[in-house]
Structures are given as structure tokens and as C-alpha cells.
Amino acid sequence: MTNQFVNVSIVVPTYNEVENISLLLSEIWKNVPKDMEFEVIIVDDNSPDGTWRKAVELLNDDVLVVRRIGFKGLSTAIVDGVVFSAKDYVLVIDADLQHPPEYIKNMVFEASRSDADVVIGSRYVKGGHVEGWSRTRLIISKTATLIAKLFLPSTRKIADPMSGFFMVKRKIVIENLTKLNPYGFKILLEILERCNPQKVIEVPYVFKPRRYGKSKLGAKTIIQYIFHVLKLSGWRPFKFALVGLAGVGVNLGILNLIGYLTPLLISKYFAVGSAIAIEASVIFNFILHELWTFRDRRFGNVFTRFALFHVSSAPAILIQYLSSISIKYGLAMNPFIAQLIGILIGFPFNYVFSELGIWKRKSVY
Numbered sequence: 290m291t292n293q294f295v296n297v298s299i300v301v302p303t304y305n306e307v308e309n310i311s312l313l314l315s316e317i318w319k320n321v322p323k324d325m326e327f328e329v330i331i332v333d334d335n336s337p338d339g340t341w342r343k344a345v346e347l348l349n350d351d352v353l354v355v356r357r358i359g360f361k362g363l364s365t366a367i368v369d370g371v372v373f374s375a376k377d378y379v380l381v382i383d384a385d386l387q388h389p390p391e392y393i394k395n396m397v398f399e400a401s402r403s404d405a406d407v408v409i410g411s412r413y414v415k416g417g418h419v420e421g422w423s424r425t426r427l428i429i430s431k432t433a434t435l436i437a438k439l440f441l442p443s444t445r446k447i448a449d450p451m452s453g454f455f456m457v458k459r460k461i462v463i464e465n466l467t468k469l470n471p472y473g474f475k476i477l478l479e480i481l482e483r484c485n486p487q488k489v490i491e492v493p494y495v496f497k498p499r500r501y502g503k504s505k506l507g508a509k510t511i512i513q514y515i516f517h518v519l520k521l522s523g524w525r526p527f528k529f530a531l532v533g534l535a536g537v538g539v540n541l542g543i544l545n546l547i548g549y550l551t552p553l554l555i556s557k558y559f560a561v562g563s564a565i566a567i568e569a570s571v572i573f574n575f576i577l578h579e580l581w582t583f584r585d586r587r588f589g590n591v592f593t594r595f596a597l598f599h600v601s602s603a604p605a606i607l608i609q610y611l612s613s614i615s616i617k618y619g620l621a622m623n624p625f626i627a628q629l630i631g632i633l634i635g636f637p638f639n640y641v642f643s644e645l646g647i648w649k650r651k652s653v654y
């Protein structure tokens with residue numbers, strides 16, 4: 290009889306988990322499907338509490354302990370675990386029993402059934418849940434998920450792209466190893482963005498409170514996370530802002546030129562002159578976004594994108610236009626304040642609309 294399950298390397302990153310490690314291993318043995326071929330790889334960063342020593346004591350033929358000296362970091366530990374692994378799938382699970390091993394069976398079953406590139410243990414699909422989090426903690430997690438979805442198109446259809454409990458085909462990680470930048474804690478985001486998985490599925494699980502010991506992730510995690518997402522996005526929001534800034538320059542430059550060539554257009558017919566300058570800057574911004582900011586995301590018809598870009602620029606344009614006209618006709622509003630309002634309201638709208646509506650990435654799953 291052929292084996293009905295895929296074979297799996299279970300990678301466990303550990304740092305100061307001495308009280309959890311033996312319980313975790315026995316839970317894993319209890320919960321893997323009976324006829325599944327598997328191995329366990331513990332990647333420990335030379336924990337001061339001697340987790341690695343304890344793990345070596347528990348060693349049997351199917352367990353490998355990697356003790357890294359002079360390294361520290363959750364994501365790099367997981368990537369090293371993948372490098373040492375030898376099976377078709379890698380399953381990543383925390384050592385502190387927050388990812389209950391009883392869900393392994395179901396994840397393996399779904400991987401075997403679907404042949405998905407990535408199987409995510411998900412807290413945010415039906416049947417999934419988080420136990421023991423305060424409302425604040427939950428809001429932070431959901432906000433972080435939303436940030437990922439805005440900046441990283443590969444995560445948009447996934448309910449829990451920040452999960453640390455997941456399976457991935459070894460092959461897609463190894464093939465893209467040099468593209469991975471295992472910064473921070475969210476290696477799944479890296480895999481989704483850089484390894485180009487074609488099929489991703491989510492399986493619900495209940496995230497439990499830590500069994501023993503304490504969390505290694507502190508307040509600076511949030512800053513690191515935002516930095517990580519921006520880096521993964523190729524700094525797109527900054528490129529977008531830079532182009533916008535250059536657009537303001539173009540606007541003013543053209544207005545000056547028009548004034549020089551046809552003075553009437555910046556006096557009696559200022560509304561016309563101003564409109565021409567604004568349109569010139571919108572065209573300029575559009576071209577730069579096409580060639581630079583979103584060059585990898587030019588799908589569909591360029592004229593549709595061009596028309597939509599006018600819609601997305603509309604709030605900024607409108608505020609700018611009204612303020613410049615009102616200033617011109619003496620209805621006095623401080624021009625800097627008017628510009629600032631235009632930018633504050635216009636920029637986020639324009640950016641979000643551009644990301645989600647105009648230059649959206651084609652979804653593969």
C-alpha cells in the first residue's frame with residue numbers, strides 16, 4: 290500500500306524552552322499520523338537555559354538538534370531548519386505549545402489531499418481562535434495583519450498571513466533561498482512574497498497560552514514588523530510619496546512656465562492655467578508610477594489605469610485646485626495649510642486606491 294500522507298520535517302525553533310521541549314516532543318509523537326514518515330529538527334540558538342542539551346538527551350533516530358553559536362533570530366533559525374531538512378514538506382511549530390500539536394494531523398491531511406505549496410494553521414478562519422489574549426493584543430494582531438494585506442498583495446486573500454504555525458513545500462523555499470531575507474519574526478510573510486507559492490490553503494487552529502517560560506518578543510517587535518513589511522514591499526509607499534513630491538514640483542514649474550508664456554492664464558484665466566498645471570503633474574506622476582513605483586504590476590489596459598489614476602488623485606486635485614483658486618480670488622486661506630490638507634487627505638487615499646485598485650497584483654490563489 291502506498292503511503293497516504295506526505296512526508297514531513299517538523300522544524301522547531303527554540304530559545305530558552307527547557308521546560309517545554311520534552312512535553313512538545315512527546316506531544317508531537319502522539320499526534321503525527323501513524324503511517325507518516327517524518328523527522329524533527331530542533332534549531333536552538335545556544336539557549337542559556339540549556340534547551341539544546343535537554344534536546345540532545347531526548348534524541349532518537351528521528352530527531353536532529355542544531356545548536357547555533359553566535360546566531361540569534363527566529364526567522365533565520367527556521368530557514369536553517371529548512372536547509373537541514375530532508376522531507377518534501379517542512380512544518381514549523383513553536384516549542385511553547387501555543388501551536389497545539391494535535392492540529393498537525395489535520396494540516397498533514399490537508400497537505401496530502403490538496404498538494405498545496407503552503408498550508409497555514411490559521412487563527413482567523415472559521416473554527417480558528419485565540420485563547421487568552423486581551424482585546425488590545427487582538428487589535429494589535431489584526432491591525433498588523435491589515436498592514437500586511439495593504440502592502441503585500443500575496444497576503445491579501447489570506448486570513449492569517451502572520452501565523453507561525455504552517456507547512457511549506459521544502460522545494461519552494463530551497464529554490465528561492467537567496468531571495469529570502471529572514472529578518473524579524475514573520476518568516477511566513479517572506480515565503481508568501483518571495484517563494485511564489487501557487488496554492489495556499491488555511492486550516493483552523495486554536496492558539497493557546499504559552500505552557501512554560503516567557504515570550505521572547507517584546508515592544509520593539511512592532512517597529513521591526515513595520516520595517517520588515519516595508520522592506521518586503523520594496524519600499525513602495527516611499528517611492529509613491531517621492532513621486533508625489535516631484536509632482537508638486539512639476540505642478541509649480543508648469544504654472545510658472547505658463548505664466549511666462551501666456552500671462553493671461555495665471556491672471557484673468559487662472560482657473561484654466563491652474564487646471565493645466567495640475568493635469569500635467571497627474572500625467573507626470575502616472576508615468577513615473579508606471580515606470581518605477583508599480584513597474585512590476587502593470588496588468589490590464591493602460592488607459593483604464595490612467596483613467597482610474599485620475600479618480601484616485603481626485604481628492605488631492607480638488608483640494609489643491611479649490612485652494613489655489615480661492616487664494617487667487619482673495620478668499621484667503623494660508624496656502625501652506627491648504628497644501629498640507631491636500632497632502633494629508635489626498636496621499637493616503639491616492640496610495641490605497643493605487644495599491645488596491647489600479648496596480649493590483651494578479652492573484653494566483
Ligand SMILES: Nc1nc2c(ncn2[C@@H]2O[C@H](COP(=O)(O)OP(=O)(O)O)[C@@H](O)[C@H]2O)c(=O)[nH]1
Pocket residue numbers: 301302303304305306332333334361362363366382383384385387503504505506
Ligand atoms: N532559535 C530561536 N528560536 C527563537 C528565537 N526567538 C524565539 N524563538 C522561538 O520561537 C518560538 C516563538 O517565540 P515566542 O517567544 O513564543 O513568541 P510569541 O509566541 O510571539 O510570544 C518559540 O519556540 C521560541 O523558543 C530565536 O532568537 N532563536
Ligand SMILES: [Mg+2]
Pocket residue numbers: 383385387499504
Ligand atoms: Mg510563543
